[in-house]
Amino acid sequence: MKTISFSISELSKSFDITPRAIRFYEDQGLLSPLREGTRRVYQEKDRVRLRLILRGKRLGFPLSEIKEIFDLYDNEMGEETQLKVLIRKIQERRLRLEQQRDDIEVVLTEMLDVEKRAKAALEELGEA
Amino acid sequence: MKTISFSISELSKSFDITPRAIRFYEDQGLLSPLREGTRRVYQEKDRVRLRLILRGKRLGFPLSEIKEIFDLYDNEMGEETQLKVLIRKIQERRLRLEQQRDDIEVVLTEMLDVEKRAKAALEELGEA
DNA sequence: CCTAACGTTAACGTTAACGTCAATATGTTG
């Protein structure tokens, strides 16, 4: 079974972030790559993780919350309380995301309107 | 014409933020309330602004960008370069918002799935 | 008039998410 692996700089380039950022995510417990001696070696699953981290960030989640989510996923969810916690947290986040989605719709609509008017104004200048 | 006005604490309570935050937004040039002597007096249009600020924040925009947008709106858009700048900035932001919207859809779908499985697992525990 | 409650500015403190730099190790290429 061939396992493709990457150096930190390869990974950083392919996601267009700095190595420093990647090491920082590791410090915060969001990544745990293998080591070859002292060097970090990343595999596909690390890429997946990183992709999730960046998506979380784009959505405005602090790293601490992204970690919480990872921890919940990782916790072979078995016990009842664990499950209830998971469900509650998911619902919290879902509400926030739905709020964001609504915000986006409002703003996109407004922007479309402004854009139209701006283009129209530009047209007028062209004719005048 | 009756003009309703609010104190800083009234405003802060109705938006569930601190007075400090409101003053900070003013420092950053996002609000400019009237004054009665030294006291800040807010009106409906300030409420509208504040609502926009908070929405921008929820979408992850830094205050500096929110100010940029306000400045563009305020700039009686007339000149050609101004208009072009406005259109370009709007398009940039639109792309980011559309990216966010897609992110949200992905995450919401994933979350729905995890939530289902968690609830199912919880059910099983109840029966067993 | 005295006290609360609310307001003001100024200034320093805090947290998150890295950036930047130094000192050092390892690997590889001409």
Add this chain to the structure above:
DNA sequence: CAACATATTGACGTTAACGTTAACGTTAGG
């Protein structure tokens, strides 16, 4: 082998968005 690229771990610096505290003014009620 020397030089250069790439890696490592600290450690300190930076920015955004407020929090917190200090020191002080102003207004309403008893």
